[in-house]
Amino acid sequence: MSFEQLDQQVIVQGLCVRCGLCVGxxxxxxxxxxxxxxxxxxxxxTGCDFCNSSCPGGDIDLPALSRRIHGVDYDxxxxxxxxxxxxxxxxxxxxxREAGASGGVVTGLLLYxxxxxxxxxxxxxxxxxxxxxxxxxxxxTTAEEIIAAARSKYSVTPSMDVMRFLRKSxxxxxxVGLPCQIQGLRKLEEVDPSLSAKIxxxxxxxxxCNLERNTPKEAIEAKGxxxxxVARFDFRGGVWPGRFQxxxxxxxxxxxxxxxxTTVLNVLFRLYGAxxxxxxxxxxxxxxxxxxGDFWARDYKGPLSEMERCTLVSQRTRTGASILQEAVADGxxxxxxxxxxxxxxxxxxxxxxxxxxxxxxxxxxxxRNETVPHYHFTIPEPSSKARRSVFMYDFYxxxxxxxxxxxxxxxxxxxxxxxxxxxxLRRKRCFCNYHGN
Numbered sequence: 001m002s003f004e005q006l007d008q009q010v011i012v013q014g015l016c017v018r019c020g021l022c023v024g025x026x027x028x029x030x031x032x033x034x035x036x037x038x039x040x041x042x043x044x045x046t047g048c049d050f051c052n053s054s055c056p057g058g059d060i061d062l063p064a065l066s067r068r069i070h071g072v073d074y075d076x077x078x079x080x081x082x083x084x085x086x087x088x089x090x091x092x093x094x095x096x097r098e099a100g101a102s103g104g105v106v107t108g109l110l111l112y113x114x115x116x117x118x119x120x121x122x123x124x125x126x127x128x129x130x131x132x133x134x135x136x137x138x139x140x141t142t143a144e145e146i147i148a149a150a151r152s153k154y155s156v157t158p159s160m161d162v163m164r165f166l167r168k169s170x171x172x173x174x175x176v177g178l179p180c181q182i183q184g185l186r187k188l189e190e191v192d193p194s195l196s197a198k199i200x201x202x203x204x205x206x207x208x209c210n211l212e213r214n215t216p217k218e219a220i221e222a223k224g225x226x227x228x229x230v231a232r233f234d235f236r237g238g239v240w241p242g243r244f245q246x247x248x249x250x251x252x253x254x255x256x257x258x259x260x261x262t263t264v265l266n267v268l269f270r271l272y273g274a275x276x277x278x279x280x281x282x283x284x285x286x287x288x289x290x291x292x293g294d295f296w297a298r299d300y301k302g303p304l305s306e307m308e309r310c311t312l313v314s315q316r317t318r319t320g321a322s323i324l325q326e327a328v329a330d331g332x333x334x335x336x337x338x339x340x341x342x343x344x345x346x347x348x349x350x351x352x353x354x355x356x357x358x359x360x361x362x363x364x365x366x367x368r369n370e371t372v373p374h375y376h377f378t379i380p381e382p383s384s385k386a387r388r389s390v391f392m393y394d395f396y397x398x399x400x401x402x403x404x405x406x407x408x409x410x411x412x413x414x415x416x417x418x419x420x421x422x423x424x425l426r427r428k429r430c431f432c433n434y435h436g437n
Contacts, residue, residue, distance in 0.1 A: 001049040003031060003041050011038060013371040015057040017180040017276050020137060020158025022051035025192060029164060037158045037213055053191040056184035057276070061376040065186055069287050070316065076377050079351040080314065081286030084321065086338040087313040088295050088304065092331045101151040101236040102294040103311030105333060106176060106203055109290075109323065110146045112332035113174055119200050120171030124149040125157045133216040133233040133246075137162040139173075151242070152205075154235045154265070156213050156274050160184065163195065172200040178207045179282035186287050201319050204285020206293030206312075208350050209269040209277045218272075218402075219244055222409035223256045236261075240309050241294065257413045259421035267412060270396035271405040278393075279365070279373055281358045283351040289320035296346050300437045307336070312344060342437050356386035357393070364390075 003022075010016050018037040030043030031051060039051075066074035070082040091097045091108030100107055113119040121141035126149040128134040137159030140146045160181050166173060175185060182204050189196045216233050223246070231249045236242025243264070244256040257264055285291035295312040297305050313335075315321055327333040359382040365372050399405055411417055 001052045002047045003039075003045040003051055006039075006052045006055060007041075009052075010055055010057040013058070014275060015371060015373055017057050017184075017280075018156050018158050018274070019056060019177075019181040019184050020161035021054055021056070021163065021181065021184040021188070023158065023161035024163025024166075025050040025054050025188060025195065026164070027167070033158055033161060035213075037156050039158075050192055054184050054188040056180050056187065057373065058371075059374045060183050060187075062281075063376055065183070065287055069186060074377060076281070076355070076380055079348050079355070080284055080343070081282070082316055083314050084317075085315040086340065086343060087315065087324070087335045088307050088310050088338050089313050089333055089335045090307075090310045092334055096147070096150075097309060099147065099150045100309075100311070101242060102292070103309055104150065105311035105313060106205075106292050107146060107150045108332055109203065109327055110140075110174055110176075111143055112327045112330060113200070113323070114143060114146065116326070116330070118172070119174045120169070122146060122174040122176060123159060123162050123166075124176045125153045125159045127153075127233065132230055133220060133227065134213065135159075139165045139169075151234065152236050154268075155211050155215055166198045167195060169198070172198055174201050174203060175199055176203045176205065177285075177288075178205055178210070179285045179287075180276075180280060182285055182287050183282070201289045201323060202287075204288025204291035206284050206291060206347065206350075207277075207280075208283060208354055209273045211268055211272045212274055215268060215272040216244070218406055219256055219268075219409060220246060222406050223254070223413055225254065257417065259412065259417050260425060263421045263424050264412060267408070270393055271400055271408060279358050279361050281355050281375060283354040284314060284347070286316070288314075289317045290315055290323065293347055296344065299344065299346055300342070304336075304338075304342070304437070312338070312347065345437055353386070353389065356382045357390050360386050360390040 006022065016038060022039050023031045023033060027048060028043060028046055030041060030045050031039050032042035034040050063074040066072055072082055089105045090103050091105060096108045097104045110122045121139055124138050124140050125135055126138035128136045135153045135155045135157040137157060138145065138149055139162045140149055182202055185202055220227060220230060225246055229248045230246055232247035234245045237245030238255055241261055243261045246254045291314045293312045295310045297308040315324060324335060328335055359379050362372050362379050399408055
């Protein structure tokens, strides 16, 4: 099969997740990326089929992956997927903890693995030095490069394109990725074992949705900041849990908004969310060795309420368990086991919402004879709440035109946005069951 078939069956059909893996696995480097992160043929295709066979966009056999990776059947109703243990964790190094977006455990583990020579580098998402408001994939081989890539990146990043550097590199590497990227990496294990053998471990990130690549640019412009003046952009800068923040070349630090960061992200997901994300059924990186997300201590009572700025960790494989055990023995990571009955309601609500809304869209789009990803399981009946939520999401499609969405951003970045945020927080306190874990 050729790249042309991948283009016609996945990219043109709107199923490309823009993971960058097709670029990374091409043995003749014939595939590149356009400015929006979509793959395009830049050389001569040899028809090796690596790009088609490892692509997670159009066809992902989740039941087969569950049996091969975890040895269990796939349960679409499971919100967390297969999990052996849940932990609340933080790095032993307080500086690493403070530098992280949600506790810094991913950075802490990568630094430990590099220091102990278990890995020779890591595939991570960083920022483009030429366009500091744009993300890019990075093969980090030093502690400084790993630390520079710390904190969340809420923008489509085809970071798996740097897998192409692994072919000629000696040693083994950690890969940090989103659920869709990890599904592609698991397919790669059967497609190209020689390349896959260079992956020591896969670290996954919880993911509700991803934003289009132009989101930071338009957010900066909505605040009235000249792009030429931007020296650094942070998706979660400042005081935890962080917010969009610009550091200008003159050293001035400018938060783009003062309202609740969660409110802004929820609005951004509706205005800038990547359409392929809306039919993704994996919120918590179910096929990683370890997957990570925010631990919101404010949602808990008792001793757990004091563990602010920590990371929630899902240990899913034996490889993941060994990494944690050895990192704890080294003092690189501090762990506290989280009983199943105290699982984060906030995270479970996020996973439930993502899965059920994806089911609604998969059913609706299939009913309109539109092409949808094939996950190889029967789609369960979604809840009426999920159907209503999708209806409201679809309303926001009317605002996704550039002038309208920029206008909405300006409102949310103004005092009017603060008033809207106050009302939204009151609504959540009354109707959303996030607390009392």
